[in-house]
Amino acid sequence: MEKEIKANIPKGNLQDKWSNYKAQAKLVSPNNRKKLEIIVVGTGLAGSSAAASLAEMGYKVKAFCFQDSPRRAHSVAAQGGVNAMKNYQNDGDSVYRMFHDTLKGGDFRSREANTYRLAECSASLIDQAVAQGVPFGREYSGYLKNRSFGGVQVSRTFYARGQTGQQLLLGAYQALMRQKEIGKIKLYARHEMLDLVLIDGKAKGIIARNLDTGKMERHAAHAVVLATGGFGKIYYLSTLAMGCNASAIWRAHKKGAFMANPSWTQIHPTSLPQSGPYQSKLTLMSESLRNDGRIWVPKAQNDQRPPHEIPENERDYYLERKYPSFGNLAPRDIASRAAKEQIDAGKGVGALKNAVYLDFKDAIHEYGKETIAERYGNLFSMYEKITGINAYQEPMKISPSAHFSMGGLWVDYDLMTNIPGLFAIGEANFSDHGANRLGANSLLQACVDGYYIAPYTLQNYLADQIQVPQSAINHPAFEIAENQAKKQLKEFVSCQGNKTSEEFHRELGKVLYDNCGLSRSAEGLQEAIQKIQQLRQEFKKNLLVPGDVEDINSELEKAGRVADYMELAELMCIDALQRNESCGAHFREEFQTDEGEALRNDKDFAFTAAWEWSGDSSSPILNKENLKFEFVQPTQRSYK
Amino acid sequence: MKIHLKVWRQKNRHTKGKMHDYTLTEVDEEMSFLEMLDMLNLQLAKKGERPVEFDHDCREGICGQCGVMINGIAHGPLKNTTTCQLHMRSFKDGDTIYVEPFQAKAFPVIRDLKVNRTSLDEIIAAGGYVSVNTGQAPEANTILVSHEEAENAFDAAACIGCGACVATCKNASAALFTGAKIAQLARLPQGKKESNKRTINMVNRMEDLDFGHCTNTEACQVECPQDISVLTIAEMNYEYNKAKLKD
Ligand SMILES: Cc1cc2nc3c(=O)[nH]c(=O)nc-3n(C[C@H](O)[C@H](O)[C@H](O)COP(=O)(O)OP(=O)(O)OC[C@H]3O[C@@H](n4cnc5c(N)ncnc54)[C@H](O)[C@@H]3O)c2cc1C
Ligand code: SF4
Ligand code: FES
Numbered sequence: 001m002e003k004e005i006k007a008n009i010p011k012g013n014l015q016d017k018w019s020n021y022k023a024q025a026k027l028v029s030p031n032n033r034k035k036l037e038i039i040v041v042g043t044g045l046a047g048s049s050a051a052a053s054l055a056e057m058g059y060k061v062k063a064f065c066f067q068d069s070p071r072r073a074h075s076v077a078a079q080g081g082v083n084a085m086k087n088y089q090n091d092g093d094s095v096y097r098m099f100h101d102t103l104k105g106g107d108f109r110s111r112e113a114n115t116y117r118l119a120e121c122s123a124s125l126i127d128q129a130v131a132q133g134v135p136f137g138r139e140y141s142g143y144l145k146n147r148s149f150g151g152v153q154v155s156r157t158f159y160a161r162g163q164t165g166q167q168l169l170l171g172a173y174q175a176l177m178r179q180k181e182i183g184k185i186k187l188y189a190r191h192e193m194l195d196l197v198l199i200d201g202k203a204k205g206i207i208a209r210n211l212d213t214g215k216m217e218r219h220a221a222h223a224v225v226l227a228t229g230g231f232g233k234i235y236y237l238s239t240l241a242m243g244c245n246a247s248a249i250w251r252a253h254k255k256g257a258f259m260a261n262p263s264w265t266q267i268h269p270t271s272l273p274q275s276g277p278y279q280s281k282l283t284l285m286s287e288s289l290r291n292d293g294r295i296w297v298p299k300a301q302n303d304q305r306p307p308h309e310i311p312e313n314e315r316d317y318y319l320e321r322k323y324p325s326f327g328n329l330a331p332r333d334i335a336s337r338a339a340k341e342q343i344d345a346g347k348g349v350g351a352l353k354n355a356v357y358l359d360f361k362d363a364i365h366e367y368g369k370e371t372i373a374e375r376y377g378n379l380f381s382m383y384e385k386i387t388g389i390n391a392y393q394e395p396m397k398i399s400p401s402a403h404f405s406m407g408g409l410w411v412d413y414d415l416m417t418n419i420p421g422l423f424a425i426g427e428a429n430f431s432d433h434g435a436n437r438l439g440a441n442s443l444l445q446a447c448v449d450g451y452y453i454a455p456y457t458l459q460n461y462l463a464d465q466i467q468v469p470q471s472a473i474n475h476p477a478f479e480i481a482e483n484q485a486k487k488q489l490k491e492f493v494s495c496q497g498n499k500t501s502e503e504f505h506r507e508l509g510k511v512l513y514d515n516c517g518l519s520r521s522a523e524g525l526q527e528a529i530q531k532i533q534q535l536r537q538e539f540k541k542n543l544l545v546p547g548d549v550e551d552i553n554s555e556l557e558k559a560g561r562v563a564d565y566m567e568l569a570e571l572m573c574i575d576a577l578q579r580n581e582s583c584g585a586h587f588r589e590e591f592q593t594d595e596g597e598a599l600r601n602d603k604d605f606a607f608t609a610a611w612e613w614s615g616d617s618s619s620p621i622l623n624k625e626n627l628k629f630e631f632v633q634p635t636q637r638s639y640k
Numbered sequence: 641m642k643i644h645l646k647v648w649r650q651k652n653r654h655t656k657g658k659m660h661d662y663t664l665t666e667v668d669e670e671m672s673f674l675e676m677l678d679m680l681n682l683q684l685a686k687k688g689e690r691p692v693e694f695d696h697d698c699r700e701g702i703c704g705q706c707g708v709m710i711n712g713i714a715h716g717p718l719k720n721t722t723t724c725q726l727h728m729r730s731f732k733d734g735d736t737i738y739v740e741p742f743q744a745k746a747f748p749v750i751r752d753l754k755v756n757r758t759s760l761d762e763i764i765a766a767g768g769y770v771s772v773n774t775g776q777a778p779e780a781n782t783i784l785v786s787h788e789e790a791e792n793a794f795d796a797a798a799c800i801g802c803g804a805c806v807a808t809c810k811n812a813s814a815a816l817f818t819g820a821k822i823a824q825l826a827r828l829p830q831g832k833k834e835s836n837k838r839t840i841n842m843v844n845r846m847e848d849l850d851f852g853h854c855t856n857t858e859a860c861q862v863e864c865p866q867d868i869s870v871l872t873i874a875e876m877n878y879e880y881n882k883a884k885l886k887d
Contacts, residue, residue: 049774052774053773053775067697067703068695068756069757071761071801072704072801076703077703088781127777127779127780128775130777130785130830131772131777132769132830133793133824133825133828133831135790135791135793135797136790137790138789139787160797163798166800170797174769175772177761177769178765189758189761241698242696275670276668278675278678280672280674283700385725385727388670388727452774455774500686546688546689546691552751555685555691
């Protein structure tokens with residue numbers, strides 16, 4: 001049964017909604033706060049900032065992460081920068097413009113009110129990070145520096161060399177450790193959430209596994225916040241870390257939380273290509289390289305000549321040719337799709353024919369090697385470390401790679417899922433970015449969710465929970481959840497087949513990348529669904545997990561994650577199949593303009609698909625949140 | 641290429657460990673060091689043996705979760721390179737490689753190559769921050785930070801918390817790690833105010849944990865993947881003495 005769902009967006013003008021909300025939100029008095037306990041799963045930018053802010057307010061917080069330290073969450077890997085509306089450059093930026101850029105970048109598939117709030121809260125983040133000691137780039141005068149990023153016309157990106165994510169995360173991590181020191185936060189590193197516990201329909205705790213001992217633990221709280229990051233690792237080869245997973249949100253989904261637009265994945269155009277079958281991840285090369293590098297492939301198929309032997313007139317600078325006004329700087333989804341087109345047409349380069357060239361020859365000729373080294377020296381040396389190739393002499397080889405999940409748990413304006421007391425923040429939720437995320441907007445979203453939104457909206461929820469006693473961990477709901485989690489782990493170990501989870505994961509990733517990646521078709525998706533179902537059957541019968549359940553066991557951790565991916569992958573295909581339009585990163589081959597661009601269908605698809613678990617991963621229930629555009633008229637994105 | 645491995649296997653912190661010999665015959669030089677270990681683990685799993693436990697996550701040199709001793713050197717032979725960024729082209733066909741966990745009293749072994757480094761988090765908890773709550777911050781450009789100050793602070797802030805400096809130090813001192821955080825914050829106007837208290841608390845914490853004393857051998861900077869300068873240790877000592885004088 002399809003139902004229409006409500007996002008609880010406050011009334012009023014776009015610019016008044018968040019202030020009205022804050023003015024009317026319920027409060028909890030300081031002496032009551034210490035009686036209320038909050039679980040925050042994830043210590044990336046979203047989780048650390050939320051945990052620290054809530055603890056500072058006086059709540060009791062438990063923070064969880066699977067790495068050995070909260071500082072290692074994958075936010076640490078973000079290179080490019082973080083957007084914020086300060087208009088320091090006096091170049092015409094405004095909250096409205098930032099909101100509009102984000103909404104348009106997302107191809108008009110996000111909520112106006114959330115997107116506006118993201119822009120509205122962005123400035124405070126820079127203030128906070130500077131106060132924490134984040135060493136952002138500075139002008140010689142001492143003022144903050146900006147750069148322009150990702151196809152917008154203003155310079156609103158703040159950065160700390162090529163390690164913006166690391167520096168922002170350290171700021172948030174340090175704030176978290178400060179609260180841990182005074183006992184306001186209890187930290188559970190090397191713990192993995194395996195299930196969500198509901199009591200009377202409300203989120204009341206989690207089951208976590210101590211990864212060092214293999215022991216199960218029960219943790220109760222008045223509210224649970226999931227800040228568990230993106231699940232692009234489902235494609236196996238991706239720019240994400242090895243441990244990134246969908247398990248926390250997927251298990252919440254199976255307890256009733258809706259998954260929104262799960263198939264919308266950003267595929268980044270400039271990552272390093274796969275070099276062999278053993279490859280475990282793809283490293284991102286900052287998009288800033290496209291400012292000076294020219295992208296090309298040989299005009300002829302299967303051209304075996306080394307790049308310098310291919311004369312100019314036999315090269316196809318396809319982005320410059322197809323998108324004369326944006327050229328090599330075309331947005332990510334467009335650049336990635338164009339690269340795939342060339343690779344599929346047999347023009348890919350490199351040993352596996354899976355890459356395109358990113359050439360600095362002309363830039364070096366024009367500006368000199370020194371200038372290019374000054375701009376990108378660290379990237380060139382990272383490239384050399386990984387590939388052994390000197391990119392001053394030879395073009396880089398790059399290829400598209402799965403990167404960011406626009407989809408995630410459905411949340412309302414409060415960032416609360418449809419399960420009362422369960423919140424989702426950062427990349428784990430679906431909000432703000434629509435069908436395509438703008439560069440440097442997701443560090444921002446993770447921080448804004450954690451520092452500025454969750455502290456208000458959680459409090460609004462908790463105000464009604466003061467009278468409700470905290471659930472005891474011997475409540476039957478904990479018992480059932482723990483037993484189920486244990487049972488699953490035992491099944492993995494006792495299966496004793498002959499294929500490891502990693503081998504299953506690689507196969508699944510390939511099916512997904514080929515059919516539910518850069519471009520999708522009904523036929524391909526249907527085929528993929530069948531293959532995934534077969535793979536899932538095989539996984540049940542033929543999984544190989546050495547070692548024991550009650551012990552440290554990396555193979556067992558992987559098995560749980562892959563089991564969830566096996567189910568989520570099918571939902572992604574079903575979601576992509578359902579959406580008979582193209583929008584942003586979701587490109588359905590059947591729906592394109594005569595020029596091969598995405599053809600949106602606002603009449604039938606201006607909605608968020610919020611999928612409900614039915615008990616069977618092959619037949620999820622579709623619920624719709626209709627998107628109303630009250631303040632902006634959707635237009636067609638054009639980058640010609 | 642063919643690679644002989646001697647890998648430290650240890651069931652848990654209470655049992656004794658020892659080196660085990662393995663040989664891999666189809667190592668590709670384009671593989672990363674960790675992908676080579678993946679290959680070993682796949683073979684072990686298929687034979688019904690326990691794979692080697694090792695730490696890693698980002699595999700791009702920034703999270704600080706990886707780190708083993710490779711032929712006696714923390715993170716292996718390449719300068720300024722984490723274990724995950726090391727590739728097999730740094731070795732030759734027929735090589736024997738010794739792989740052991742980071743060794744330090746403050747880093748007890750969990751299993752095989754995995755060690756517990758929470759002591760580093762404890763040092764940060766003692767004072768590695770600016771004490772500012774969410775919402776207190778003034779408008780960002782009211783705190784001017786010169787280009788030079790910011791760059792200097794960044795050099796120290798780049799530490800990834802891997803612990804290689806501790807593992808490589810004959811005294812198992814955490815001076816470089818601690819010095820880096822103290823220096824980063826002391827180099828910035830935002831962090832200066834609290835420097836005395838921060839330095840004393842962090843140094844005391846370091847001493848309370850099982851880290852040794854720094855005797856200025858400077859081995860740490862050599863093996864630090866981020867090339868954190870030993871000058872940060874001198875700065876820590878300076879800040880410490882300054883704070884003690886005020887005490
Ligand atoms: C290589 C790369 C470069 C990027 N560059 C940029 C950029 O320049 N600008 C930008 O704006 N964005 C960038 N992004 C995107 C951005 O970094 C992320 O969207 C953002 O950091 C996500 O933050 P998060 O807090 O939601 O999740 P994360 O930082 O991924 O944190 C997830 C946390 O959840 C924990 N966790 C996960 N599952 C479980 C579980 N089951 N149990 C317990 N704990 C769990 C993890 O331990 C971790 O602590 C980049 C992303 C990548 C991969
Ligand atoms: S100082 Fe260097 S070696 Fe020590 S933890 Fe930091 S990055 Fe690692
Ligand atoms: S795995 Fe992250 S630094 Fe090596």
